[in-house]
Amino acid sequence: MLWADELIQKIKETYASKIDAGQPLVIRDEKTASGRVHVGSLRGVVIHGIISEALREQNIKHTYLFEINDFDPMDGIPPSLDQELYKTYLGKPLCTVPSPDGKAKNFAEYYGEEFIEVIRELGYEVQFYRSSDVYKSGKYNETITLALNNAAKIREIYERVSGSVRGEDWNPVQVVCENCGKVSTTKITGFDGTEVSYTCGNIEWTNGCAHTGKISPFNGNAKLPWKVEWAAKFKVMGVDIEGGGKDHSTKGGSRQVAEAIAREVFNTVPPFNVPYEFLHIKGKKMSSSKGAGSSSREMADLLPPHMLRLLLLQKPPQRVLDFAPDGDTVPILYDAYDRLADAFFTSGSDGDGRLFTFIHFPKT
Ligand SMILES: [Zn+2]
Incomplete structure (x- = not known):
């Protein structure tokens, strides 16, 4: 059975009553627009994407939300930019920092728009939104009040779950x-x-x-600081399904802190988690904007959308993906595609050909 079908079974069990009542499930993913987006961030996009398409296949109502996080502060400057110039913006929300090209609305839009374009090319039906809009709309106001009134409780959760001690003067806003x-x-x-x-x-x-x-x-x-904000997002956006890099899902990691805050402070049930492994470039975990062929835009220029889907979906989320853009990964990928196509056209989508239906834009 394809890993995505196993996930869907568990999701259907978890949300059986909601599905029966015809209420749409909410899938959510996000990316902070702090620089050029590394191809590894596409792994989350396609994992949530295959879940969305598998739900659609079964006529299960859902929405796939994708947040461009533009309200996080600039806490580092991409190496390609003028360090002296951008130093003055450190600590400011990304949506208030000027765009590197002087044309985009702001810094976050400059990088966010490029990533949105790649996600669109992959063919997923995604509703994009900006973090700053949610703050400005007042949707976080209730959680901000709750966080301020439960500062001591949140400090206690940080310490209990992650062992991280915050001083008594630390506030979660x-x-x-x-x-x-x-x-x-x-x-x-x-x-x-x-x-x-x-x-x-x-x-x-x-x-x-x-x-x-x-x-x-x-x-x-x-x-809200990001772990508290993550918990607030679960509540405010009504999230049912949200995976994340497995580094966040370790014991005492940010996901556990966010889940505890969601339950104990915001009185909300955290979403179904799909922890996923990294995508390595030539055996190395890479961060944004290092080296050629590692940004999502460059990878989308190198591979057509269905091959990029295959690259990112060929292994289950708990397995590391490794990619060498200038090595033999691309020919191996095309061989894998041929095998899948063969399986699909010989025996249909029940066996090895199942994945084929998810790399070819199943618009139903
Ligand atoms: Zn000031």
Whole structure:
């Protein structure tokens, strides 16, 4: 049985009553638009994509949401950019940093749009949204209040689940400084139910402006730190199915912290998890924008969409994928394609040919 069909069986068992009631399941994935997106990030896209297409095959209602995370702070500068120029933006939300080409709406859009284009070319039916829009719309307001009122509980969860100790003055919300626009440098010092007091100071990797202020933390004025934000997303977006890189799903890892916060603070059931392994380039785990042939755009230029799907779907999520763009991976991939096509046209989609139906744009 194809690994994706095994996953679908488990998903159907988990959400049987929801499916029976005709309520759509929500699949979610995301990418922080902090630089050129590495091809490894496409693994999550196609794993969620095959789940979406397998659900569609069985007429199970669902939505596949994909977030371009543009509200995370810039915490590093891609090596291809002017380091001195961009240093001043460290700590600011990515959607407030200028685009490298001076044309895109902002830094996050410049990289996010390129990735969206690749996902579209792969043929998946995805609804894209931006993190900053969700904040500005007020959809996170309830979770921001809950986080502020349960700061001690969240600190206790961090320590219990991951062993990470936060000081008593640590708050699970950060304001976007009204004076300098940075979010990483602010610290909340009080919350009266409608407004927070804060200071903007220096941190290890960037400096704040020493401003102090009082402001509403709602409607895009403040941000949850990522593990708390992940839990908030489970609730606010109503997520049922969300995989993630297996590095997050280890014992005491960020997923477990987010799941505990979701259950204990936001009173919500975390989604069905599909932990997946890395995609290596020539045996190495690579981060964004290092080396030729490693960005999702470059890979999509090298391989037609169905071959890119095959590359990313040929092994189950728990197995590492290794790719050498200039080595023999491409001819081997085409051989694998021929075998699958043979199996499919000889014996149909019941056996080895099953995967073939998911690499050829099953639009039904
Ligand atoms: Zn400031």
